[in-house]
Amino acid sequence: xxxxxxxxxxxxxxxxxxxxxxxxxxxxxxxxxxxxxxxxxxxxxxxxxxxxxxxxxxxxxxxxxxxxxxxxxxxxxxxxxxxxxxxxxxxxxxxxxxxxxxxxxxxxxxxxxxxxxxxxxxxxxxxxxxxxxxxxxxxxxxxxxxxxxxxxxxxxxxxxxxxxxxxxxxxxxxx
Numbered sequence: 001x002x003x004x005x006x007x008x009x010x011x012x013x014x015x016x017x018x019x020x021x022x023x024x025x026x027x028x029x030x031x032x033x034x035x036x037x038x039x040x041x042x043x044x045x046x047x048x049x050x051x052x053x054x055x056x057x058x059x060x061x062x063x064x065x066x067x068x069x070x071x072x073x074x075x076x077x078x079x080x081x082x083x084x085x086x087x088x089x090x091x092x093x094x095x096x097x098x099x100x101x102x103x104x105x106x107x108x109x110x111x112x113x114x115x116x117x118x119x120x121x122x123x124x125x126x127x128x129x130x131x132x133x134x135x136x137x138x139x140x141x142x143x144x145x146x147x148x149x150x151x152x153x154x155x156x157x158x159x160x161x162x163x164x165x166x167x168x169x170x171x172x173x174x175x
Contacts, residue, residue, distance in 0.1 A: 019071050021175040025080060027056030028073050031101045035152065041140045046105065050112040051076040053104040053170070055086055061097035065089070070102070071173065076112075083175040088168045101154040104170075111148035120171045 019027070031054050036042040046052055051074055058070030067089045074082045086102065106112040 019175075021080075021083065024056070024071055024073050024083060024175065028054040028075075031056040031103065031154070034101070034154065035103055038154070039140050039152065045140045049105045049107055050109045051081070051106045053084060053102075053106075055084075055102040055104075058086060058100050058102055059097065060100070068168075071175075072102070074116075082116075083173050084170050085173050086168050086170050103152045103154075105150050105152075107145065107148050107150065115149070115170070120169050 032046075036046075039045070053072055053074045055070040055072035058068055060066060060068035067087070069085065069087045071083065071085050073080050074084060106115060
């Protein structure tokens with residue numbers, strides 16, 4: 001019972017963080033600037049993608065039961081197309097809170113269409129998201145990426161590795 005109340009409290013806090021279009025756009029711009037600074041060849045990589053989804057701030061908190069929530073924007077050709085939320089729940093040993101940024105890149109029009117045609121797209125169920133790993137200083141464009149959807153996760157300390165976005169649900173929101 002106590003864990004259920006904790007999770008509900010977390011979700012209320014996450015719901016209270018709803019941002020306006022303008023706030024999301026400003027934070028997304030800053031996240032993408034950071035992306036192109038930290039990922040060698042990042043801008044060229046994005047130019048070859050069908051679209052990308054930017055979540056500037058995904059908040060995660062938990063105590064036994066956890067949850068995460070964030071709001072972001074889908075960009076096609078550098079233009080804001082639609083706004084989305086991401087949410088996930090988890091059970092297990094966890095205590096504390098963190099904030100991260102997530103960039104999900106759709107490498108093909110087919111992958112983008114599959115994502116947009118779902119009312120709520122869940123990573124690992126409706127499609128997988130490969131979290132990209134590469135060496136420091138290596139150009140992202142030298143990797144042979146065959147996955148239709150790839151993800152990048154940043155903490156306040158930089159790119160994070162060995163993470164998954166499996167179980168995250170992405171839902172279009174009106175802003």
